[in-house]
Amino acid sequence: MANSVDYDAIDIGDEAPGIEVNFNLDQVKGFLGAWNGRVDSANSRFTNREQAEKEGFGGNAIIPGRLGLAVIARAVQEWLPDGRIEKLDVVFRAPTFQETKHTASAMVTDKTEDDSEIRYEIDVYLEREGEDALRPQRGAAIVVVKK
């Protein structure tokens, strides 16, 4: 285990520093390319605002749910870098728009420990900046840190 993080000190109720993201179209295209080389047409919900609106998503072109989930995983992994995300369960409750600031973060809801590992249960979310502080993605994770 690396010594950079004091895992004994991370306990129930503690929150991750979080990661701020604001994806633009080029970044979404980059992700689509990494998604098994997927290339969406110019009028997909991920690449065209009007198409997103036509499909009921309104507001702006959206980012793939898988990209939001990946950012949540990043936030967890940056916080607990020696841990393995054994389970990450995320529900996509609302569209996540491009050109909109979001924060991915997490909070410990349970912690157990034995001689070989520390096991954290964590609430995770992706929150849209603004007065409503909508959380388009929410879920839970289990992270195990070997001693």
Add this chain to the structure above:
Amino acid sequence: MAEEVEKIEGIYDKSKLGQPIEEIQITVTEDAMLRYANAIGEQDPKYTKAGPDLIAHPGILTVLQTPTGRVEVKFPFAKTGAHGGSSIFNYADIKAGDKLTVRSKLTDVYTKTGRSGPMGFVVHENEFIREDGTMVGKVADSMVSRP
């Protein structure tokens, strides 16, 4: 939830529930791992530095090539659909060159009623199994259909 689906006879072949649909073989390449890490803005060298210590980011299972076969479910109210969420299970590190068998199956079909009316959920699961028989991970993807 299951009770509501029972009222909608003939929307899918119930004998397929829980049964293997399709199986494919894939090889995880270093290029795919690096492209994914780059696309999500990852900076941790264990996910971004090419070489023998490189491991795949925990979210990568959501974008690897998977079987295209799906059990068709025809919700009578469905006019549009979207990805409703994912559950990822990581059991072992994935490294460049890993040859994986990907097996898919339909695991759940149910309906809910939300503010905007009925929603139909279809959950397919992909298991990722290494050549030595180790299941390295599993992803359950939930697709939502709406009026």
